[in-house]
Amino acid sequence: MLRINCPFCGERDHSEFTYGGDANIAYPELSAPLEAWIEAVYVRSNPKGPHRERWQHSDGCRLWLIVERDTLTHAITRVEPARTAIPGLMK
Amino acid sequence: MSRYSALALLKHAITGRPWPRAWRDPAPKERYEAIIVGGGGHGLATAYYLAKEFGIRDVAVLEKGYIGSGNVGRNTTIVRSNYMLPGATEFYDFSLKLWNTLAHDLNFNVMFSPRGQILLLHSPDALDSAARRGNIMRRHGIAARLLDRAAMQELVPHLDYRPTARFPIWGGLMQPTAGTARHDAVVWGYARAASELGVDIIQNCEVTGFVRQGGRITGVETSRGRIMAAKTGIAVAGHTSRLGEMAGLRLPIESHLLQAFVSEPLKPLLDYVIGFGGHGHFYISQSDKGGMVFGGDLDMYNSYAQRGNLPVVRDVAALAVSLMPCLGRVRLLRHWAGVMDMTMDGSHIISKSPVDGLYLNGGWCYGGFKATPASGWCFAHLMARDQPDPLSVPFSLDRFARGAIVDEAGSGPTPRLH
Known part of the structure; x- marks a missing residue:
């Protein structure tokens, strides 16, 4: 069981959260070349080790978080609100 | 290498001589015509078909652990071909055809048991869409049978048919030719047959990098030294x-x-492979030893x-226990996890990969085990002829x-949902 320390609700079991995938993926501008869209939609780094990923505290505060977690040891090293972790998100 | 037969069994029983090892354990050569990275089912099947069907016997299979240590020993052993989309239907049907004769081809009892697989249907809508799936299968020559509730009660009496059932049984879609095989025997059988045809199986040999010459991959760096080959195929699903x-x-x-999970052995309880999808994900069969072998969904986050x-x-x-309440007091024997390429x-x-000399076989998601023979065949075709078999063109x-x-x-494009 992963335990995720939600900055708003405190440490909770991961079953309260919904996984949202690789947080380093950012969709390009609509006018971006096709290759950029193919990369964003389909291609993943899939690291064995530290991974920056999105989780939503769906059974809690419902806010999106950015979690740094190791995909081999499952150790979580950092949790922060997506709204401050991703620049420009709340514009 | 001696052929396995009833006579050989008798001879060994009488003489008491130990059986020879099933495949050779050679030291890696400096150079091969082709290298397969990954000594799982797919890698060994590829090597076997390269040697048997495509005439390339100077092949090394490099396995970082031991044969059978990866996903080939971690699956729930189900073999079926109830697919619907163009490309997938034909591919898995070809695989099933190879399964039917695999034990004879390999001279190794893979215990293929085409006992039938039934997909549970829990609503009138599910019955309609299963009828469509079944018709598509039948159009491709794959047997399919739509079962009503009464037929289900007869064939699988231990499901929950009570009015209070969490998932009411409306019917089932059966593929009578689907079933299970003993996964360890499959990989051992391919290893033995490939070794007999001249393939070198190198265990405890981890690939740590590729050798490049002018943009082309010409070999691999391994924990047992550099090994060169004109063609390198990777079959390391999960990694x-x-x-x-x-x-x-x-x-x-x-x-x-x-x-995946296996229970303590029980008396015969379940004659078919059962699949459950849509409202959750669950599949179960009973092994020849009596253990209930079952599994469900992914853990739902990236992990190795x-x-x-x-x-x-x-x-x-x-x-x-929702589907088969009688399992409520059955004890779990073991459970484990494998890493899937989703x-x-x-x-x-x-x-083919974008890099010359490198070929890709992977991305098997949940479905790798049943695909093993067709995967090996198609990958061998691709590596030998530099052209895909028509069955693997869509992939x-x-x-x-x-x-x-x-x-x-x-x-x-959400891998964990597939």
Whole structure:
């Protein structure tokens, strides 16, 4: 069981959260070349080790978080609100 | 190498002589015509068909652990071909045809047991869509039978048919030719048969990098030294992204954990392989030893840990007792996890890579075990002739860029949902 320390609700079991995938993926501008869209939609780094990923505290505060977690040891090293972790998100 | 037969069994029983090892244990040579990275079912099947069907016997299979240590020993052993999309239907049907004669081809009892697989249907809508799936299968020559509730009660009496059932049984879609095989025997059989044809199986040999000459991959660096080959194929599902990264490739794959479970052995209880989808995910069969072998969904986040989490154990157990209440007091013997290559469309990749000399076989998601023979055949065809077998054309790596995805589940580019 992963335990995720939600900055708003405190440490909770991961079953309260919904996984949202690789947080380093950012969709390009609509006018971006096709290759950029193919990369964003389909291609993943899939690291064995530290991974920056999105989780939503769906059974809690419902806010999106950015979690740094190791995909081999499952150790979580950092949790922060997506709204401050991703620049420009709340514009 | 001696042929396995009833006579050989008798001879060994009388003389008491130990059986010779099933495959050779050679030291790696400096150079081969072709290298397969990954000594799992797919890698060994590829080597076997390269040697047997395509005339390339100067082949090495490099396995970082021991034969049978990876996903080939971690699956739930189900073999079926009830697919619906063009490309997938034909591919898995070809695989099933190879399964039918595999024990004879390999001279190794893979215990293929085509006992029938039944997909449970829990609503009138599900019956309608299963009728469509069944018709598509039959149009491709794959046996399919739509079962009503009464037929289900007769064939699978231990499901929950009470009015209070959490998942009321409306019927089932049966593929009578589907079933199970003994997964260890499959990989041992391919290893033995490939070794007999001249393939070198090198265990405890981890690939740590690729050798490049003028942009072309001409060999691999391993924990047992450099090994050169004109053609290198990777069949390391679970870790395809990692091998790809060594070659400078970025792939449409995420690695996820899939757990599997086996109970203590029971008297014969379940004659068929049962599948449950849509309202959850669950599949169960009974092994020849009597253990209930079952599994469910992924752990749902990227992982290479090879150990599962407890919420999925709870969910799978809940589904087990919801569908078969008689399992409520059965004790779990073991549970484990394997690392899956989950692709962006839920289908596999058998393809040339963008790098010359490197060939890809991976992205098997949940479905690798049943595909083992066809996967090996098609990958061997691709490596030997530099042209894909028609059956693997839809599964090229460039299908994502072309928008020609094969998305059987219809869940879009979210790997964990396939």
